[in-house]
Amino acid sequence: MMLTLSQIITAGRQLTLLTGLSLSSLNAFASEHNPQSLDQKLRMKLAHHNITQVIPPPPQPPALVALGRNLFFEKEISGRRNISCSTCHNPLLGSADGQSQSRGQGASGLGPARRQKADEYFQFLPRNTPSLWNRGVNQWTTMFWDGRLGGTPETGFFSPAGADTPQNFSSALAAFTIIPVTPDEEMRGFPGQLDSFGQVNEMSELANDDFVQIWELVTARVTDHDGYNELLADAFPGVPESELDISHIGEAIGAFMSEEFTALNSPFDRYLKGNSKALSKRAKRGALLFYGRANCVNCHSGALQTDLDFHNIAAPQVGTGRGDAAPLDLGRGAITENPADNFKFRTPSLRNIELEAPYFHNGAFAKLPDALRHHLDPQNSLANYDASQIEPELAGMFVNDDDTINTLLSTISPELAISGAPLSKREINQLLAFLSALTDPESLNKLNVVPDKLPSGLTLAD
Numbered sequence: 001m002m003l004t005l006s007q008i009i010t011a012g013r014q015l016t017l018l019t020g021l022s023l024s025s026l027n028a029f030a031s032e033h034n035p036q037s038l039d040q041k042l043r044m045k046l047a048h049h050n051i052t053q054v055i056p057p058p059p060q061p062p063a064l065v066a067l068g069r070n071l072f073f074e075k076e077i078s079g080r081r082n083i084s085c086s087t088c089h090n091p092l093l094g095s096a097d098g099q100s101q102s103r104g105q106g107a108s109g110l111g112p113a114r115r116q117k118a119d120e121y122f123q124f125l126p127r128n129t130p131s132l133w134n135r136g137v138n139q140w141t142t143m144f145w146d147g148r149l150g151g152t153p154e155t156g157f158f159s160p161a162g163a164d165t166p167q168n169f170s171s172a173l174a175a176f177t178i179i180p181v182t183p184d185e186e187m188r189g190f191p192g193q194l195d196s197f198g199q200v201n202e203m204s205e206l207a208n209d210d211f212v213q214i215w216e217l218v219t220a221r222v223t224d225h226d227g228y229n230e231l232l233a234d235a236f237p238g239v240p241e242s243e244l245d246i247s248h249i250g251e252a253i254g255a256f257m258s259e260e261f262t263a264l265n266s267p268f269d270r271y272l273k274g275n276s277k278a279l280s281k282r283a284k285r286g287a288l289l290f291y292g293r294a295n296c297v298n299c300h301s302g303a304l305q306t307d308l309d310f311h312n313i314a315a316p317q318v319g320t321g322r323g324d325a326a327p328l329d330l331g332r333g334a335i336t337e338n339p340a341d342n343f344k345f346r347t348p349s350l351r352n353i354e355l356e357a358p359y360f361h362n363g364a365f366a367k368l369p370d371a372l373r374h375h376l377d378p379q380n381s382l383a384n385y386d387a388s389q390i391e392p393e394l395a396g397m398f399v400n401d402d403d404t405i406n407t408l409l410s411t412i413s414p415e416l417a418i419s420g421a422p423l424s425k426r427e428i429n430q431l432l433a434f435l436s437a438l439t440d441p442e443s444l445n446k447l448n449v450v451p452d453k454l455p456s457g458l459t460l461a462d
């Protein structure tokens with residue numbers, strides 16, 4: 001029942017007449033003897049940290065999404081016609097691959113079962129595959145674990161392609177999509193390797209930084225395919241084939257990801273929209289810790305639980321490492337070349353985090369509670385890390401001598417601090433209940449995003 005203002009005033013007057021107390025004195029009495037409810041406390045905390053409902057990305061044109069859907073599952077855009085975006089960003093595996101470090105060329109199989117093929121040259125990708133949830137949301141302007149790609153249409157886009165980075169994208173997400181086709185170990189293939197039909201791979205002899213030539217060849221693979229003519233014409237009406245380039249392909253894949261991997265209907269979203277029953281009591285207590293004395297909000301800020309900034313929380317050094325620093329991975333430090341940024345990685349969003357194991361930039365932790373506990377005592381976690389939780393090939397590369405540990409700890413973030421006593425087991429469980437309330441139930445089954453068949457005729461399976 002909605003009361004009008006005058007009804008409320010009348011009701012207040014009647015109350016005063018009946019009890020001799022005014023409405024405001026009654027309220028004061030109630031709050032003195034009845035401590036603030038959990039919801040009042042939590043809503044105040046959320047307001048204090050400026051956590052409000054997330055504005056979803058704008059709906060994308062259906063014809064652009066249809067083209068992007070096919071391209072996302074399309075192996076034709078990989079040099080050897082053997083891998084697609086969906087191989088690593090599997091919609092049935094939380095839009096990632098369930099591997100600690102991702103496996104591209106020279107591997108076969110899907111999800112956690114993907115393994116190196118005995119007879120082929122193989123190199124791990126240096127990092128864990130991130131999920132794609134909510135990357136189309138407007139504020140998401142920084143991509144990769146180390147932020148080496150980003151921007152907005154207003155400020156321009158930057159990427160590993162430097163001055164060759166096309167600028168006519170609508171978002172950082174669309175700009176991102178043209179990068180994975182370029183590295184040899186990811187989608188393009190190594191020199192001399194034939195494609196999966198025994199034909200020459202016309203991109204295999206190029207170098208990873210021959211961006212423009214690779215993009216022209218990838219575009220030709222799509223525009224030369226009869227199956228794609230109609231989809232391209234519908235998505236870009238009036239644009240002649242001769243004017244289609246890699247940025248059109250990027251826009252289409254970006255539109256698909258924005259449309260299908262936006263996940264903003266978790267219990268937490270419903271709570272932010274005003275439904276106080278959407279969260280369990282335990283999750284509310286967890287949220288109070290997250291935004292309170294556990295200080296998770298120092299880095300996992302905003303309604304998507306990320307400041308999109310870079311911090312070192314001293315992840316254990318497992319896996320291949322990256323670039324010249326291997327077996328270490330300098331993270332942000334390798335991009336800025338400032339040693340103070342060494343081992344910093346972009347704060348991950350915690351949306352759908354339950355679906356994203358293994359955790360951290362190198363997949364060091366197989367289980368969510370362990371990823372959380374690492375934050376509470378990184379020194380101890382480094383000293384006692386159990387490498388048996390990751391794939392055996394990577395576990396063998398674990399380094400934890402004193403020098404390495406001290407190096408990793410040298411730039412650790414001072415913001416990683418609990419206020420007051422260490423968290424109890426019960427409080428850790430409350431935090432986990434909150435993390436669980438960040439799962440959008442619709443993300444559990446994304447079978448509906450998979451096309452029945454592809455215009456190229458190539459298979460969806462591996």
Ligand code: HEC
Binds near residue numbers: 129146181187
């Ligand atoms: C072989 C596995 C593999 C394939 C194939 C692959 N990716 Fe990725 N993707 C990764 C890894 C690993 C990263 C993180 C790399 C890093 O941060 O250094 C990543 C990062 C991303 C990101 C950035 C997410 C973020 O939050 O920063 C997006 C978006 C993305 N991929 C989309 C795509 C698209 C689109 C395709 C197809 C054109 C694709 N990926 C193909 C493994 C893969």
Ligand code: HEC
Binds near residue numbers: 371
């Ligand atoms: C100093 C900043 C900071 C604080 C404070 C912080 N985190 Fe993190 N968190 C990070 C960074 C950075 C990573 C990724 C580290 C990496 O990959 O090396 C991360 C990773 C995670 C992950 C794994 C995510 C994934 O996709 O792999 C979870 C879960 C997590 N944090 C939860 C929490 C919780 C809960 C708290 C509060 C107890 C917290 N964090 C406090 C910065 C922070």
